Amino acid sequence: MSELHFKDLNVWFGEGADRVDAVKHATFDVPSGASFGLVGESGSGKSTILRALVGLVPTWSGKMSVGGKQLGPKRTREFFKEVQMVFQDPYASLHPRHSVDQVLGETLKLHGFRGIDKRIEKLLADVGLGPAFRFRYPHQLSGGQRQRVAIARALAPEPTVLLLDEPTSALDVSVQAEVLNLLADLREEHKLTYLMVSHDLAVVAHMCEATAVMQNGEIVEMLSVEDMRAMRAKNPYTQHLLESASGYNPSAEQSA
Amino acid sequence: MSEKPLLDIKNLRVTFPTRQGEFEAVRGVSFTLGRERLGIVGESGSGKSMTGRAILRLIRPPGRVEADRLELEGIDLLSLDEKAMQKIRGQRISMVMQDPKFSLNPVMNIGDQIMEIYRFHTGASKKAAYEKATEMLEAVSIRDPERVMRAYPHEMSGGMGQRIMIAMMLVTEPEILIADEPTSALDVSVQTQVLSIIDRLVRERGMGLIFISHDLNLVSAFCDRILIMYAGRIVEVCEAARLNEATHPYTRGLLGSLPRLDEPRKRLSVLQRDADWRETESVSGRQ
16 A cells, blocks of 8 residues: 555745746655655755645645545644654754753654653664753754654654655764664664655665656656666666766766 | 975864863874875864865964964965965965855855956956956856856856856966865765866866865765875875775775665664774874
């Protein structure tokens, strides 16, 4: 069964002459328990798809469904119990004046959980942070630790779907490895479905089984991870991305 | 290298006073730069950007730059006064920063910005500066230089902005270019293009390039020689082409933590840090 289903999704900003079509006719499915990647350069509309799904962009048309349930213009509390999002920059997405305990506690309270104390401990343990981190503020944490807190916050309502918007692009490679490993473990443990946006093809190939490549708001090609590793791409743009991802080649100067 | 190096640095230190005592961001780094492409790699906080800034004496007080030797072709950069230093910056050593959005002047059109630098350093006429600026924009593969000259930075994309930065920094024909993460704010597809422009210009003009980046793969493909920095010191120096034979556990750890398209693996190896790395003396990158 497909967990996430997008059909003919259009998302736009502005009206009349100012209208910008950020996503055009996006159609794809993410099976339950799968990990799906969205790749493309900045402005290609990949993050916009995630934002439209969680209700941060009201101007969209087409069909989106989660777990078979069609989505309307409003998102309910039940929706956020199913779907949670981890944002790109852990420096910007955590409240600077809330301790880790407050961040997690508030989310749990809003979702009506009991036994919050035990749950916070469990969440911290899940993301590999000791109990010592519980009463720290974001400025007392490193980038990788903050992203772990952001992941713990997303896991708090026990969702089935995690939307990952460039979860490691603000981190160092050594820390990126830790966070990617953590995400892979969590997916296995909690049977999660991932929809991951990234501009780094190597990261997507590591994390996802299938990927959609986007350019100017359109999905130009669907690739399986095997296609990606074998550099089998039909679309010239995808080919170009794959080549760029496999390192700098001095002979390949071209003006785009 | 038999040739005299362009830049000769011995035991460079950058110190900042803090409430907890002195903090040393760069702790005794030595290297030379010839007409080559030298990469400096490390994580955030390893002191790589500070090294680049220290060469141009761009560390603001109360931060301090000290060195046993910091020479540009025999000129001692540490003993110059601010006015003489101004003549070095931009004219003999230029620096391209990470994000064009924050390093171009938003209220001045691009042509004026490039011409200002050129005229400041050469005292050329307006007309000559205009010609030089358009020529430079063409050199960085900007198709319609006349239009771009009139445009403002916000009208440019990230990739174009970075190319304009490069044009601006190279218009005075410096001997050394310091590029501090010049492509990390750009998309992969644009990245290659910007890199090949830097590559071509550095080669054609026989400049020395210091390329600061956190991206090991990129640096190994792009540079001739690599310094690997950790906690303000150089832990390893190697030929770029032989990065895979690097022996220091930190370098190996960094290499292992990268996901790769051509080598799938189940788990990425995580860097295990060793307290000894901080304490070991800096390796010299002098040739």
